[in-house]
Amino acid sequence: MTLRLYNTLTKKKEKFVPIKEGKIGIYVCGITAYDVCHIGHARSAVVFDVIYRYLKYRDYEVTYVKNFTDVDDKIIGKANAEGTDIYDISERYIKEHNEDMDRLGVVRPTVSPKATDNINGMIRLIGTLMEKGLAYVVDGDVYYSVEKFEGYGKLSGRGLDDMLAGARIDVDVKKKNPFDFVLWKSSKEGEPWWDSPWGRGRPGWHIECSVMSQRFLGDTFDIHGGGEDLIFPHHENEIAQSEGATGKPFATYWIHNGFIKVDSEKMSKSLGNTLTIKEILAAYHPEVVRFFILQSHYKSYIDFSDASIAEARVGMERVYTMLKNIKDALNEGADLSDTSEKDLSGEDEKVWGKVSTLPDRFREAMDDDFNTAMAMGYIFDTVRIINGYISKNFAPTRESLFVLNEARERIRELGKVLGLFLEDPDEYFEKDKEREARKSDLDVEEVERLIDERKRARESKDWHRADELRDLLSAMGIIIKDTSISTTWKVK
């Protein structure tokens, strides 16, 4: 089986062929550290996290680089406003970023370089571009001359002439062409600066990624990723810088994730509808957030709303209910060491057939441009099969327990790739209950008192009173579940 992925550069789904067999270098543009991360950052991070995990699952040796932009106008602005320096600001938001990502279960990249640790490299690269005649200096600013780079626009699919036609860009008299972009900016009063051959200044936005990708992955590497908004101008400019300097191809494959909208509107600071990761994690389990993101293909836009994330929570419960069913059936005591699939027959064998092929189907889906939506569809098929298996005439034999145990192993193995289904089901439901109770301001003691009262009513077969109490709880948003030994509850 071969991995195929959609390449923004060619606008086609292509067979993936790494530069060095068995090894993959991937570079993803990270955040500018000037504010807390929002749900959009979460999507990008989760999408590339799953890509990273899947490539490793497929036995590639992956070097994953994701940078932090720690010098930039907005960071400087915030530092000046707070009377501190840029490092104070960037370190604060990098720390917040890392906390958020850890909570979301996002695996740390192999390397997370910072722009300010690579200033010398940037100066060197800009020097090369000057030598090659691709850059020019005006009053201490260095600009990239886009007209000098053949192929400018190849990633975003637009030509310079097209763009000039109806361009909505400010005319900058210093630039030879309006699309020329700054490589090095002379620093003004109150701005951080570094010495350079062109005077004291600081780097432009795009140059850092060319330098850091080259440093950690080489002149040419396999995959470059980021949000779809970065295609132009950021990634286009990276190509111009890197290929202009080295004369070699930059990245082979370009992957861009789609945006998250909030209530069908683009999320933006100006609309005031940004939703931070912290806000969402206060209301939902991290796996629910991942599940919500991975339910759709990474390239399509997804619409975040209270209703859509709540629906993801319900879907998630379905999987954990199955894991709970397996856990209870196995009762953590069975010794299955001397059982194997050769011992199976009848229904056990049939279910085993479905269970054992799940990883193949999962892989087939993921190989097709990381189709997590389809992969999860297969997992849900398995959930239904297992629940059915347990519910009808289930006898806990050595064989059936073996099948259940194997099913759980498979789900967990694939869950590790998606970063899902990794909690103990009892803990999952316990946390969910706490979180939901907090959200709806429930008095948990009151709930448990009512459940206790209902329990007594049921024991004396006072069904009328028991139903009355259940209706009362239901009105409070509580759903109760009676089992042979106890009563459990959850928030609707």
Add this chain to the structure above:
RNA sequence: GGCGGCAUAGCCAAGUGGCUAAGGCAACGGUCUGCAAAACCGUUAUUCACCGGUUCGAGUCCGGUUGCCGCCUCCA
């Protein structure tokens, strides 16, 4: 103005030439249950925005129409 994307059931969402159009949520009927809940079984798109075309065969390819959206300015 330029470039690009999307349109699949009540909602969300897979599916890019060929068995009965995945899966989730919701709804309804049934099994189970004191009654529920959960789970399971069944039902819910003869049809994939619309109109043409290519093909033995199209949701899937081509052309056109309509509608929605994104990028072109910092943005994941």
